[in-house]
Amino acid sequence: MLLAAVSLQGEIMNRTTLIFIRHGETVANRENIFRGRMNFPLNSNGIEQARCLADALARFKIDVLYSSPLSRALDTAKPIANVQNIEINIEEKFTNISLGEWEGVPHSEIAEKFPEEYNLWLTEPEKLIIPGGERLAEVQRRSVEAVEEIVNKHLNCTVAIVSHRAVLKPLFAGLLTIAEPYFWKIHIDNAAYSIVYYSKLQGYTLYQSNCNQHLNDFVYEG
Numbered sequence: 244m245l246l247a248a249v250s251l252q253g254e255i256m257n258r259t260t261l262i263f264i265r266h267g268e269t270v271a272n273r274e275n276i277f278r279g280r281m282n283f284p285l286n287s288n289g290i291e292q293a294r295c296l297a298d299a300l301a302r303f304k305i306d307v308l309y310s311s312p313l314s315r316a317l318d319t320a321k322p323i324a325n326v327q328n329i330e331i332n333i334e335e336k337f338t339n340i341s342l343g344e345w346e347g348v349p350h351s352e353i354a355e356k357f358p359e360e361y362n363l364w365l366t367e368p369e370k371l372i373i374p375g376g377e378r379l380a381e382v383q384r385r386s387v388e389a390v391e392e393i394v395n396k397h398l399n400c401t402v403a404i405v406s407h408r409a410v411l412k413p414l415f416a417g418l419l420t421i422a423e424p425y426f427w428k429i430h431i432d433n434a435a436y437s438i439v440y441y442s443k444l445q446g447y448t449l450y451q452s453n454c455n456q457h458l459n460d461f462v463y464e465g
Contacts, residue, residue, distance in 0.1 A: 257399055257442060257443070258399065258440045258441060258442040259394050259397065259398055259399055259400060259401075259402065259440070259441040259442075260303075260400075260401040260402070260438065260439075260440060261390065261393075261394075261402050261404065261438070261439040261440070261441060262300065262303065262305065262401065262402065262403040262404070262436055262437075262438055263404050263406070263411055263414070263415075263436065263437045263438075263439065264296065264319065264320075264323075264403060264404065264405045264406070264434070264435075264436045265405075265406065265407065265408055265411060265431045265432065265433055265434065265435055265436075266285070266289070266311070266313075266315040266316040266318075266319040266405060266406070266407060266433065266434070267285045267288075267289030267290065267292040267293045267296070267315065267318070267319045267433055267434040268285065268286055268288045268289035268292055268433040268434065268461065268462060269283040269284060269285055269286055269289055269315050270283060270286050271283045271347075272289075272433055272462050272464065273286065273288075273462055274349065275349060275350045275351070275464075276347060276348065276349050276350070277342050277345040277346055277347065277348050277349075277350065277353065278339065278342070278346065278347075278407075279339055279340060279341055279342030279343070279345065279346035279347075279376070280313065280338060280339050280340075280341050280342075280346065281346045281347050282313055282314050282315075283314075283315055284314050284315060284318065285314075285315050285318050285319065288460055288461075289315065289318075289319070289433065289434070290318070291459075291460075292319075292433060292434035292458055292460075292461065293318060293319045293321070293322050293323075293434060294322050295434070295457045295458060295459070296319065296322070296323065296434045296436065296457060296458075297322035297323045297325070297326045298326070298457065299436075299454075299456070299457035300323055300326070300327075300403070300436065301326050301327075303401055303403075304327075304401060305323070305327045305329060305401050305402070305403045306329070306397065306400040306401050306402065307329070307332065307393075307397050307400060307401075307402045307403070308320055308323060308324055308327065308329050308330070308331050308332065308402075308403045308404075308405075309331075309332045309333075309334045309337060309389075309393065309402065309403070309404045309405070310331050310332070310333055310334065310337065310404070310405040310406075311333075311334070311337040311338045311339065311405060311406045311407060311410070312333045312334075312335060312338055313338060313339060313407070316337070316405045316406060316407065317331065317333070317405075319405050319434065320403075320405040323403060323405075334389055334393075334404075336385040336386055336388060336389035337386060337389060337404060337405075337406040337407075337410055338406075338407075338410075339406075339407040339409060339410060340376070340377050340379065340382045340407070340409040340410065341375070341376050341377040342373055342376045342377075343373045343374050343375025343376030343377075344373060344374045344375050344376070345373050345376065360373070365427075366424070366427075367423070367424045367426075368424075368426045368427075369423045369424050369425070369426060379409070379412075379413045379426065380413075382409065382410055382413045382414075383413035383414065383416065383417045384417075386406070386410050386411075386413065386414040386417070387414060387417040387418060390404075390414065390418065394441050403436075408431050408464070411429075411431055411437075412425065412426050412429045412431065413425070413426070415429055415437070415439075415449070416429070418439060418447040419447055419449055429452075430453055431452075431453050432453060432455045432458065432461050432462075432463070432464075433458075433461055433462065433464075434455070434457075434458055434461065435453045435454055435455040435458070435461075436451075436454050437449070437451060437452045437453060437454065438450040438451040438454075
């Protein structure tokens, strides 16, 4: 009986640490513009956020680093890679949601032109269909699939993943089995990080969420 308990405890401690990171600030975050897959670069504050983030994560020994292919994510990942002396692995499944015709358009303009659709964005975006865009359920499927592949490949390692708000929210809901509507129940700031543990015995466990103590200036996006 004692041996069984020790074995189970070992299974729990044999865990993979996943550090999920939202990219740093861009002008589109500051000006409340829908971003999607438009390649908005980090602004000056976003560059500083990325540097502070890398310093904050220096206490971890990160074994592997993955990033969305969009420049704002890659430029957030680069200081981390430099501090940790590791390479960046680009993962297409962590790219941002496609927002179709809404990409690059201010929220105020969408609210005026498409009031019903915009209200759905503010209440239950899981039900929203944007012309030419991607549904959150599709984002969830591809991002959860990517994490499962990473966990199987890097079991018992510490893995950092840099992505986007509209990827991380459905991803967390998928990993933690949070039912719809979940999007506005999860908050993630630019250049904040969250920690999820994975073990074969217990699955995914949220350990820390939206860690932003290293940030001096950031935009609250509700």
